[in-house]
Amino acid sequence: MTYGIRALKSNSQKLAHFSMIRYADLKPVIDRILAFVSLLVLSPIFILIALCVVIDSPGGAFFRQERVGKDGKRFTIYKFRSMKINNDDSKYRSYIKRYILHNASYNLNQNGQRIYKVDDDSQVTRFGTLLRKTNLDELPQLINVFKGEMSFVGPRPDVPFAVDIYKDWHRKRLRVIPGITGLWQVCGRKHLPFEGMVRLDIFYINKRSFFLDIKILLLTIGTILRRDGS
Numbered sequence: 001m002t003y004g005i006r007a008l009k010s011n012s013q014k015l016a017h018f019s020m021i022r023y024a025d026l027k028p029v030i031d032r033i034l035a036f037v038s039l040l041v042l043s044p045i046f047i048l049i050a051l052c053v054v055i056d057s058p059g060g061a062f063f064r065q066e067r068v069g070k071d072g073k074r075f076t077i078y079k080f081r082s083m084k085i086n087n088d089d090s091k092y093r094s095y096i097k098r099y100i101l102h103n104a105s106y107n108l109n110q111n112g113q114r115i116y117k118v119d120d121d122s123q124v125t126r127f128g129t130l131l132r133k134t135n136l137d138e139l140p141q142l143i144n145v146f147k148g149e150m151s152f153v154g155p156r157p158d159v160p161f162a163v164d165i166y167k168d169w170h171r172k173r174l175r176v177i178p179g180i181t182g183l184w185q186v187c188g189r190k191h192l193p194f195e196g197m198v199r200l201d202i203f204y205i206n207k208r209s210f211f212l213d214i215k216i217l218l219l220t221i222g223t224i225l226r227r228d229g230s
Contacts, residue, residue, distance in 0.1 A: 023208070023209060023210050024208070027151060027177075027213075028148060028151070028177065031145050031148075031150075031151050031152055032145065032146055032148060034145075034152065035142045035143075035145035035146040035152075036146055038142050039142050039143070039146060042139065042142070045139070046139065046140075049061075049080055049131070049136060049139070050062075050080070052127050053080055053081050053082075053125075053127060053128075053131075056125055056126055056127035056128075057084060057085075057125040057126075057127070057128075058085060059081060059084070059085035060081060061080060061081060062078055062079065062080060062081060062140060063078070063079045063080065063081040063082070063083070063137075064076050064077070064078060065077050065079075065159065066159070066160055067157035067158065067159060067160075067178070068157055068158055068159070068160055068163045068174065069149055069150070069157055069174075069177065069178050070174060070175070070176055070177045070178065071174060071175070072163070072171075072174055074160065075144065075147075075149040075157075077141060077144055077149075077150075077157060078140035078141060078143050078144060079137045079138060079140055079141065080131055080136065080137045080139065080140060081125075081128070081137075082124055082125060082127075082128030082129075082131045082132050082137045083123045083124055083125065083128055084123050084124075084125060087123040091118075092118055093161065095118055096118075096159075096161075096162050097162075097165065099193075099194050100162060100165055100166065100170075100194050101165060103193035103194050103195055103196075105193070117189065117190045134224065135224050138180055141180045142180075145180065148177075149177070149178075150177060150178050150179060150180060151176075151177045151178065151179045151180075152179060152180055152181065152213070152217065153179045153180070153181055153182055153204075153208075153212075153213040153216050153217060154176055154177055154178050154179025154182055154204070155173040155174075155176065155178050155179065155182055155184070155201035155204070155205075156178060156179065156182060156184060156185075157178035169198075170195075170198050172198075172201075172202050172205070173198055173201035173202060173205070175205055176205050176208070181216060181217065181220040182200070182201065182204060182216060183200040183201065183203065183204045183216060184197045184200050184201065185216075185220055185223060186216055186219035186220055186222075186223055187200055204216075
């Protein structure tokens, strides 16, 4: 009896391990197919948003930035531009350093809660404010998903200067392909310190599955509909 129970547990663990490996292998293929279809369907919206961006303020329609992906591989991320061109990012860099090294908050909201997100409207364009509230500025990342650089769900890709000051255990979040959305986005992003975000990413990496990804995507839709900028 005892041997049978042990064998059953062992087989269950092997099956769970096999299922995770199988989904991990299929996920990039599923991502690319869905990204291709989404790009085709949403192409008229892409064109409309791009026109609105260039009409609203001087500069191109897209924002490009180097990010760090799986295993430290760098790539260029795409977004619709929501900020004025040639803006000074020294304040942003200074805060990100404090955020990573000391879990420092950016400011407090009207309820006295700590906000762990850069919230400087002075550099954001008028149309960019709408893009950020609706998360439509993230749509061009479908291109990154189609190229295999990102996934629909996963840890958010960080900028190189931030990754350079990671602690060793922080780098565990780089073990998988980064995502457009993830647990951080649906678990109170603005109110989580850096190490809280990293722990969520590690939890996701250890527990990732098809059903967890679907749940995160559904929760993301709810977050977008609330238009809280997360």
